[in-house]
Amino acid sequence: MSITTKQAARAIELAAAKAQEIKVPVNIVVLDTGGHLKHFVRMDGALLGSIDIAMQKAKTSMLFRMNSESVGEFLRPEAAAYGLENTNNGLVGFAGGRPIFSNDEIVGYIGVSGGAVPQDLLIAVEGCRI
Amino acid sequence: MSITTKQAARAIELAAAKAQEIKVPVNIVVLDTGGHLKHFVRMDGALLGSIDIAMQKAKTSMLFRMNSESVGEFLRPEAAAYGLENTNNGLVGFAGGRPIFSNDEIVGYIGVSGGAVPQDLLIAVEGCRI
Amino acid sequence: MSITTKQAARAIELAAAKAQEIKVPVNIVVLDTGGHLKHFVRMDGALLGSIDIAMQKAKTSMLFRMNSESVGEFLRPEAAAYGLENTNNGLVGFAGGRPIFSNDEIVGYIGVSGGAVPQDLLIAVEGCRI
Amino acid sequence: MSITTKQAARAIELAAAKAQEIKVPVNIVVLDTGGHLKHFVRMDGALLGSIDIAMQKAKTSMLFRMNSESVGEFLRPEAAAYGLENTNNGLVGFAGGRPIFSNDEIVGYIGVSGGAVPQDLLIAVEGCRI
Numbered sequence: 001m002s003i004t005t006k007q008a009a010r011a012i013e014l015a016a017a018k019a020q021e022i023k024v025p026v027n028i029v030v031l032d033t034g035g036h037l038k039h040f041v042r043m044d045g046a047l048l049g050s051i052d053i054a055m056q057k058a059k060t061s062m063l064f065r066m067n068s069e070s071v072g073e074f075l076r077p078e079a080a081a082y083g084l085e086n087t088n089n090g091l092v093g094f095a096g097g098r099p100i101f102s103n104d105e106i107v108g109y110i111g112v113s114g115g116a117v118p119q120d121l122l123i124a125v126e127g128c129r130i
Numbered sequence: 131m132s133i134t135t136k137q138a139a140r141a142i143e144l145a146a147a148k149a150q151e152i153k154v155p156v157n158i159v160v161l162d163t164g165g166h167l168k169h170f171v172r173m174d175g176a177l178l179g180s181i182d183i184a185m186q187k188a189k190t191s192m193l194f195r196m197n198s199e200s201v202g203e204f205l206r207p208e209a210a211a212y213g214l215e216n217t218n219n220g221l222v223g224f225a226g227g228r229p230i231f232s233n234d235e236i237v238g239y240i241g242v243s244g245g246a247v248p249q250d251l252l253i254a255v256e257g258c259r260i
Numbered sequence: 261m262s263i264t265t266k267q268a269a270r271a272i273e274l275a276a277a278k279a280q281e282i283k284v285p286v287n288i289v290v291l292d293t294g295g296h297l298k299h300f301v302r303m304d305g306a307l308l309g310s311i312d313i314a315m316q317k318a319k320t321s322m323l324f325r326m327n328s329e330s331v332g333e334f335l336r337p338e339a340a341a342y343g344l345e346n347t348n349n350g351l352v353g354f355a356g357g358r359p360i361f362s363n364d365e366i367v368g369y370i371g372v373s374g375g376a377v378p379q380d381l382l383i384a385v386e387g388c389r390i
Numbered sequence: 391m392s393i394t395t396k397q398a399a400r401a402i403e404l405a406a407a408k409a410q411e412i413k414v415p416v417n418i419v420v421l422d423t424g425g426h427l428k429h430f431v432r433m434d435g436a437l438l439g440s441i442d443i444a445m446q447k448a449k450t451s452m453l454f455r456m457n458s459e460s461v462g463e464f465l466r467p468e469a470a471a472y473g474l475e476n477t478n479n480g481l482v483g484f485a486g487g488r489p490i491f492s493n494d495e496i497v498g499y500i501g502v503s504g505g506a507v508p509q510d511l512l513i514a515v516e517g518c519r520i
Binding site: 192207210211213216217 | 308309316320332335346353
Binding site: 268296297298299300302303308 | 438
């Protein structure tokens with residue numbers, strides 16, 4: 001099962017509400033399990049450079065079916081996985097990209113960018129409560 | 131003035147309602163006046179290939195501040211503007227991309243793809259009634 | 261010899277004066293003989309989509325050391341040069357790109373876009389009178 | 391408000407005067423607030439490789455509405471934002487890209503490259519005194 005229009009809208013709504021609560025304008029993207037764009041919102045005032053970062057976080061999460069910061073563990077210099085960050089037209093290894101579950105199954109991926117990393121994470125986690 | 135989060139959501143809502151009414155699942159994109167992504171929705175069942183077509187229609191409209199089908203007039207073989215379609219990383223010259231006006235000023239651009247061209251047009255026109 | 265900063269600025273100045281005279285806001289680009297950007301001006305009100313068209317016209321002229329519309333002769337369907345328009349990351353075969361001469365030698369290339377093709381041509385010709 | 395032809399020309403003029411004073415030939419680019427090219431000058435003798443560096447500095451500044459060296463803080467290995475430098479088709483995190491203000495509002499962005507980084511910075515700062 002891949003995420004529905006209604007589920008994606010709900011994820012965006014939850015994430016945006018948290019972003020407004022903590023007063024951080026962000027870009028929020030939802031991809032389906034194939035990595036294709038399903039829903040996207042740029043909140044007023046969000047940085048233009050964060051559009052692509054949000055996309056790349058969600059994409060990275062989708063490619064490895066894990067949180068973007070978990071992929072980041074393999075991107076650390078100590079991991080010695082030379083060039084890994086350049087595969088797949090670029091990977092992003094910090095928090096804000098996560099799988100969205102429904103009935104214990106991954107149905108899509110969320111990516112959030114625009115605030116400090118812990119803020120992006122907080123907002124992304126909230127978006128996954130669909 | 132560039133389009134607000136609220137205006138973009140309203141444009142998507144109006145377009146999606148028309149798409150549901152005529153039973154055509156589409157991709158709907160809203161760009162700001164600089165061409166940066168503001169809001170995107172893919173309705174359940176919409177073709178994946180239409181994601182990019184919707185994006186390119188909106189982009190083409192933005193680049194020339196006119197409807198995408200008006201740009202298409204310059205892309206007809208008779209216009210002899212050889213290679214024009216390859217500029218700007220590709221132009222799309224059929225209906226579904228249009229400027230969104232507010233108070234007689236362009237505030238953004240909509241792009242719709244997924245149905246037959248007249249259906250995409252109908253949905254895009256509806257999305258501009260913000 | 262390749263075009264100097266002073267010569268390029270003069271070409272832009274002459275072209276822009278003509279554009280203002282005929283009231284057509286355009287994008288004007290000057291490349292050196294190696295095709296590298298030397299000078300660029302976007303006049304207020306010029307279409308964003310014409311930035312790349314101006315660039316591509318000048319590039320096409322540079323690649324074949326002739327006017328862009330002369331390259332266009334080879335891009336006509338009758339020329340049967342299948343795929344030619346896709347070489348060099350895209351060629352543009354209509355007027356507005358031309359070599360700039362100094363002492364009977366090509367020193368650079370101008371590209372103009374934003375108006376109707378005959379207007380772009382008129383402006384480009386003026387820019388070559390350095 | 392986005393930068394005017396006249397303001398952009400003034401920014402280039404100021405920056406180029408400083409570059410000549412300190413005898414460093416540079417590339418100078420001015421973008422509007424949406425990141426679209428407004429004005430560009432390559433001074434005689436400036437390195438060809440610095441054309442794109444100047445462009446990327448200005449782009450990076452535009453994307454995050456801050457100086458390019460401030461974006462660089464997030465690109466340091468200690469920041470552990472793995473892959474950030476690959477987003478947005480590449481970011482540049484050293485000095486020479488800056489917002490241009492007019493009446494306490496950002497109207498555009500300047501990017502300078504060709505000299506040592508402190509020289510590029512000095513020239514960019516001067517270009518912002520419009």
